Amino acid sequence: MTTRSVASFERTPGTPPTVLRIDDNPDDLLLFQLAWEKAQVANPVHCAACSKEAVDYLEGRGKFADRKAFPLPSVIVTDMRLPDGNASEFVRWIRSHPKLNKIVVIVLSGTARQEEINEAYRSGVNSFLLKSPNPRHLHNTVTLIQSYWLTQNFSPRLALPAQM
Numbered sequence: 001m002t003t004r005s006v007a008s009f010e011r012t013p014g015t016p017p018t019v020l021r022i023d024d025n026p027d028d029l030l031l032f033q034l035a036w037e038k039a040q041v042a043n044p045v046h047c048a049a050c051s052k053e054a055v056d057y058l059e060g061r062g063k064f065a066d067r068k069a070f071p072l073p074s075v076i077v078t079d080m081r082l083p084d085g086n087a088s089e090f091v092r093w094i095r096s097h098p099k100l101n102k103i104v105v106i107v108l109s110g111t112a113r114q115e116e117i118n119e120a121y122r123s124g125v126n127s128f129l130l131k132s133p134n135p136r137h138l139h140n141t142v143t144l145i146q147s148y149w150l151t152q153n154f155s156p157r158l159a160l161p162a163q164m
Contacts, residue, residue: 015046016150018074019073020058020075024082035141051090076104078108088119092123103126104126107128108125129144
């Protein structure tokens with residue numbers, strides 16, 4: 001049986017699904033990007049520093065208006081705590097939009113407090129993973145995201161918004 005991401009159904013054949021990484025810590029973004037490259041994941045990663053910038057990306061506004069350069073992501077990996085709110089608020093916003101609500105959202109958090117985990121799942125996240133500063137653990141996490149969410153998992157088709 002051949003495995004492929006559902007996102008491949010919406011994109012040009014041979015174009016890997018895009019990932020949007022949201023974190024206000026530039027060091028964490030860089031470590032994630034380095035682990036992504038080391039794991040040789042072909043999927044492009046775009047970054048946002050806060051939920052407002054991520055909303056601009058998802059709506060194709062401002063510097064993100066070119067959908068060829070900034071395609072709609074199939075997976076969003078976000079930190080739990082963002083400078084303009086928490087990931088749960090952002091996820092509730094995504095889940096309230098019919099053209100975006102099927103995007104897979106993964107929280108990658110530095111803490112695993114049960115109340116945050118519960119809140120994240122109540123808001124509609126698909127997965128909650130612990131972020132480790134250890135490069136080996138981060139590499140394993142990136143490999144897990146790629147192998148499950150971008151390769152093995154089949155999700156409902158995303159409707160690409162023309163203009164929101």
